[in-house]
Amino acid sequence: MISVKYLQAAYDDYNRKYWQGKLPKVTIRYGKCITSSDAVAETFSGGPLKKKYIPYEIVFNRELKETKFECYTVALLLHEMCHVFLHNTGRVSLSHSRKSKFHKELKRIYDAGAFLELL
Numbered sequence: 030m031i032s033v034k035y036l037q038a039a040y041d042d043y044n045r046k047y048w049q050g051k052l053p054k055v056t057i058r059y060g061k062c063i064t065s066s067d068a069v070a071e072t073f074s075g076g077p078l079k080k081k082y083i084p085y086e087i088v089f090n091r092e093l094k095e096t097k098f099e100c101y102t103v104a105l106l107l108h109e110m111c112h113v114f115l116h117n118t119g120r121v122s123l124s125h126s127r128k129s130k131f132h133k134e135l136k137r138i139y140d141a142g143a144f145l146e147l148l
């Protein structure tokens with residue numbers, strides 16, 4: 030079982046290590062993911078034209094709460110943090126294709142060794 034407290038501490042730690050602490054504070058919780066995926070980074074739209082995306086929480090599928098594969102949950106956290114990074118720059122990052130900004134960010138932290146400690 031991986032606690033919300035642990036994930037929140039990991040978020041702060043990775044934020045310092047791979048984003049120079051620039052990611053905003055977000056709430057992390059277990060719940061029901063709207064897209065039936067294992068995790069989702071939620072945003073609300075803001076700004077004068079409601080075109081700015083402001084990250085505010087990461088929701089993990091509540092079924093993961095009891096998983097024995099804790100490294101999977103932490104890998105998901107890193108994945109969602111890349112979405113938070115892009116959302117925080119005001120960009121929508123729904124695409125996961127190899128040419129997407131999302132993939133570029135995932136590759137950047139992969140190259141920096143973010144996933145190595147999970148192996």
Ligand SMILES: [Zn+2]
Pocket residue numbers: 108112125
């Ligand atoms: Zn994603």
